[in-house]
Amino acid sequence: MSENNNLSVSAAQACVLGFAETDGSEEIPLERALGRVLAEDVRANRDQPPYDVSAMDGFAVRSADLATGGVLLTVIEDIKAGDLPKKTVASGQCARIMTGAPVPPGADAVIRVEDTRMLTDDSVEITVPVKAGNDIRVRGENMRHGDVVLHAGTEITPGVIGLLATVKRARVNVHRRPRVAILSSGDELEALEAPFDADKIPESNSHALMAQLQALGIEPVRLGIARDDPAELAGFLRQGLDYDVLLVSGGSSVGVHDHVRPTLEALGVAMHFWRVEMKPGHPLAFGTRGGTLVFGLPGNPVSSMVCFEQFVLPALRRRMGHPALFRRTVTATLAHPLKHRPGRMEFIRVTLATEANGRLRATSTGAQSSGDLCSMARADGLLVVPAESGNLAAGDLVQVQLLDGSLYQRTAGFVEEAA
Ligand code: AMP
């Protein structure tokens, strides 16, 4: 299997995705649906608007009466949203109408209140001419009864929630979320709850991974810390293999204390690869048992997070039914030179700032050691240096994969248009 022993990032992604199938569906209440993915096409339950309605507060009129401005009309009725008109508008007449209220028979246009002047209680002067159809939203203009308004595979955002409520869907079918377990391994690790010991390594990976999963809407289970002992490790791994996805942190390398891979194999996991040509993240193992996906993530904290982004995240999004599997990448201008030896794809932690010309500018967060979480904590994104690239120069255009937290900025970023 040595051919599987040094995959490119994209070959490794393709391998993982080849084993990640979209999970089945479940019906849930709308108020729990944010962030989930529709497992069904959703159709309009009626025309929307259900009839021609006013787009403004104003008067429903006959446009033929109003070839010119300065016309007096008699107000015959008041129509609010939710009312049905009772009268027909005849020549010389109009109806007072509110936004969203049905346009009465006889009328073919709406004049907004700002273009009118009340003379008496039931007499209004219209100050502008109007064309037929003015300020009327026609029946079915938003959606027609039976139309598919949301396709399966749509991520449920606040806008989608609003639309689902509009078509009266109190419950929706969405894809299931996989059950995910996280196991940390290593004799040197000190749990967050344990008393501080300067000689130990603080166990951080399970916490960072948990947060990466929570950001995807998954609430994982942390199984704990397994010592570098094959029997203890096997006990933990057996538990973890009951989940849909098992993330094992550390111990996947080739050191004498790295027991993860052989122990997984002994438990019936088929290993598909265990090295990827990337930096950070070289020792990354991937295997499957039945439908369970097992990732042996590198122990180094940044490597663990970067590998999650490249391989675990797309697989989980596939399982949850998302058509868009990968982090968004943006083009940015590199702020400084960057050394790179051809060979491995490299992920550089960067901050992003918007330059005066509107372009994004990427700046390294500093030392890029795979153990340095300070530089990860500051990063807006991961600059992707292609495997075969040489050194990069200041001003070069680069691709940056956005991380959580990069969606916001300090100013609104737009200016009001001059009048
Ligand atoms: P390993 O992949 O087990 O060889 O670990 C590589 C490096 O990552 C070592 O310095 C470990 O101490 C560190 N490491 C491993 N697991 C964790 C973890 N769960 N949290 C923080 N650091 C870790």
Ligand code: MG
């Ligand atoms: Mg270890």
